[in-house]
Amino acid sequence: MKAIAKVRPAPGVEIVDVKEPEVGPGEVKIRLEAASVCGTDLHIYTWDNWAASRIHPPRIIGHEFCGTIEAVGVGVTDRKVGDFVASESHIVCGHCRQCLHGQGHVCVNTRILGVDIDGGFASHVVIPSQNARITDRSIPKEIACFQDALGNAVHTAMAGPLLNQTVLITGMGPIGLFAVSICKAAGAAKVIATEVSPYRIGLAHEVGADVVLSPAEGDLDKRIADVAPGGVDATLEMSGHPSSLGLAVRSTRPGGRVSLLGVYGDPNQSVDMNSVIFKGLNVQGIVGRNLWQTWDQMATLLLGGKLNLKPVITHTMHYTEFQAAMELMKAGKAGKVVFTFED
Ligand SMILES: NC(=O)c1ccc[n+]([C@@H]2O[C@H](COP(=O)([O-])OP(=O)(O)OC[C@H]3O[C@@H](n4cnc5c(N)ncnc54)[C@H](O)[C@@H]3O)[C@@H](O)[C@H]2O)c1
Ligand SMILES: [Zn+2]
Ligand SMILES: [Zn+2]
Structure with a gap:
């Protein structure tokens, strides 16, 4: 499959051909429908001090995306093939003091998609089932994809x-x-x-x-x-x-x-x-999203139809145009840039 990756410790990202990931226990495999570019992706692209100290190439980038579940791993009972889902980028451990006390957003063992492990700027991605948040199909994919960022707000x-x-x-x-x-x-x-x-x-x-x-x-x-x-x-x-x-x-x-x-x-x-x-x-x-209260609040706001989000989606382009997307972001001449994944 094709993916956008940081291949070497230097500025830039490129399209690479990699093996499609296989679903493991507790995980789901998602076929991408849309993704969006975050400021974090730009830090990785420009290779600033933060990125250089945190990212270990090769790494598929991207943590804001949505798509359809194509396969579920052993033990997954709360997601099924065909579900429309969006990414929660923070993968938490579930057993530290914070996780056990309902404060997963400050889990001390947090791993971030597209930063610490491979992300979702690719035709397919595999993530833990609980990080694939079920989203109502009535939410357009151009909006569903950026719920991670919307959730910060x-x-x-x-x-x-x-x-x-x-x-x-x-x-x-x-x-x-x-x-x-x-x-x-x-x-x-x-x-x-x-x-x-x-x-x-x-x-x-x-x-x-x-x-x-x-x-x-x-x-x-x-x-x-x-x-x-x-x-x-x-x-x-x-x-x-x-x-x-x-x-x-x-x-x-x-x-x-x-x-x-x-x-x-x-x-x-x-x-x-x-x-x-x-x-x-x-x-x-404030860090991340409350797990999972923020996601429930967000679903209510989205389904209520009162959020005026369309003006923020200033650009929609095929993911292969990622260079143009990054340059737009760098110039500050964009709101959200959304990637599509149709062939
Ligand atoms: N705490 C978290 O979990 C978390 C998660 C995501 C993003 N963030 C941070 O939240 C912030 C917002 O994220 P974003 O993606 O919208 O970032 P962004 O960089 O796109 O937006 C910041 C905006 O602030 C504007 N700005 C700069 N100086 C200003 C000033 N003096 N007065 C008013 N506006 C000014 C910029 O022009 C820009 O439009 C960033 O600092 C980002 O790093 C934090
Ligand atoms: Zn983000
Ligand atoms: Zn934890």
Whole structure:
């Protein structure tokens, strides 16, 4: 079969011909219908310090995908041939303290598809059955494929109240854009978005942000205070830009929450901790998706038909056009790039 792989420890990825994987006990084999490109794939493509320290080539990349189950391994009782499924990229151990306490999203033995083991940018992929999340066929494959990323946004947004809340979302990458739509669907009173890229500012308007602000246009603190006097109820930090951290602490009302999903180039960041304390802020680190609560919440949101996700899918192309996809992502001229796998 054909697959997109990191073949050697250097920039780039290529199409390779490899043996179709065989299904083992507890696993399912999926025939790909669609996949989507994540920022992580771009890190692997450009071969930055993180990728060089984590990836051991040869490695088939890709962790956001959907398709149909073609075979199930010994012992699999909860999935069957013909099921439409989407990937959960975090493979957890099931026996560490966190897993045993229902906190699989922070499993200490997590292995990530397309990073630590072979992923799904291929005609077929084999994964543990529980990582193949059954998805209703009414969900278009162009949307079903990116539930792993959508789940990051669901997890972050749902980590506190949304109904009638004023929410600030910093960073309108695909996950920030998803979060706008989720907050609106869940009844937020007002969603304020920040973004630097004019292209993504346009997408933020399309997904329904009430106010979109660019740091390039001056005093963000004042402009947020103008539309949210007294502060926002919640800030979802989805830019990974250090300046958004201080902004979150300053702009969130006393007693509000700050949910942090963005990952920082330099992990050592400083914020006014006394403000965090005296404002009584609820600051949360968010990783992955709650297993499996986030997936159930996501299914309800998707089937409810209230999510406005189409504007985020800016490009659909055959997976053999992966070079063009990576370059689009690199240039920041894309929302989600979706791959198709028809012959
Ligand atoms: N914690 C997790 O489990 C997890 C999972 C996936 C992604 N992430 C992180 O979440 C973040 C969002 O992911 P994504 O795929 O949407 O990333 P992305 O890089 O596509 O989006 C980030 C956006 O923030 C914008 N931005 C940069 N500086 C800004 C600023 N000062 N103010 C406002 N916006 C600014 C960028 O232009 C970009 O559009 C990233 O930092 C990513 O690494 C975390
Ligand atoms: Zn991803
Ligand atoms: Zn575990």
